[in-house]
Amino acid sequence: MTAPSATWRLMRTEIKLCVRDKSAPVWGVGFPLIVLIILGSVPALREPREIYGGLTAFDIYVPVMILFNLAILAMTALPATLAGYRETGVLRRMRTTPVGPARMLAAQLVANLAVALVAVVLFLAVAGLGFGVQPPRNAAGFVVGWLLSATALLAMGLLISALAPGRNAAMAIGTVLFFPMMFLAGLWVPIAEMPPPLRAVSQYSPLGSGMQVFQDAYLGHVPPVQPMVVLAGYAVVCAIVAVRWFRWE
Template sequence: MNAVIKLAQLETKMFFRDRLSVFWTFLFPVVMIWLFGSMFGDNPMGNFTFAELFVPSWIGVNIVTTSFFTLGTVLAGYRETGVLRRYQSTPLASWKILAAHTVQGTVIFAISAVLLMVFGMLMYDLHIPEYIASTLLALLISILAFFPFALFITSLAKNTQSAAAISSLFLNLMLFLSGATFPLEMMPTVLQYVSKALPLYYVIELLRGTWNAGPITDYGMEVGILLTIGLVSVILASRFFRWSDK
């Protein structure tokens, strides 16, 4: 267990040594909220305010960036440069590596989520989640769905570049088609169906819902879908885990 904690600590430290990833993970979403806020900040959107809709969705988007970039692409790089291979001849088991990176990803995501919430409260009078225990549980379920999902998808890549390309594709697809940036009601019916095929859609529904409308028990279908994605991804990710590309 000691090794898992050490590795998670070190990976977190090393994350902060890379200024670029710090910017993209922590500041970029804040800038985006601010940008959208300066466009629609003052108009209520249906029954909710701008921040009530946008802050929970960007917290959701941050789960995607953390899982695909902080976890997936980094591990693909470790596979390519032989970092994982070096672990292979030590007693460190593969599940411990994945566990350590999951802990690191959770810590980094939590920081970014708190930043976004505080920014929303200061700038747009956002309230803390109505059903805070439900929101926390929703976040946990979303992490459990997305981390293994991204780890599996990026492990199919041959190298860091293609892992980053796959990650960007998924991120952009979900960013624009999951209701995070543009309300789904504005889109053609076909795209509305597409968005329901993207896992981020359910994360956003769940986060917006528990933040503003009702407890997690009202969202059985979303929870079910996300847990299924998580379970299937864990099986696939561990079945296809590779130490190196050779």
């Protein structure tokens, strides 16, 4: 078996395991999709508002649910799996094979990105076909924002995996980080309606920056540099620290 074929088989296996795991398909895809459908069924949320730049509240919640999916995968599914692999000795045993544990990390990242990609296409399709939400006017800006958000969050997930001693600790850390990050993304209170101090904090959070890029892309604007730099900064710093401190056993 050559290294490329072994890596591909490992990726396919990890994708299957990721799909079978309850947190990724149920909480990361199913739950936000149900919330999206419920919100889309409320007529008051589908009226344009000036405070949202002419978008409706439902338009705002579509990218929020996309970020919800990324956060679930990065903050719970990825750390729980990798920390669990370390806890049960899977990573240690992988060191004795030609594939090596590094390819396991790559396979996990690809598996979670595959689930996230399916989710974003599904959310946009349901919002567009079911409720008439127009796709982002700046499609390129939206794609760049999604890639940066996914990279930043998955890097944070790797950092949690590197620092957490076991599966339970990884899930606890991820859960503690998940809720404040989703709040700053506008899950409960839209960012435009937050007090100025909270809006300022949101601009420097990974999900708040992702929302800013998404909203500008929906309006057809070129995403501003600041949120993209913030997302890139999270991705680079978290990845470097995770690689430096990652323990295989």
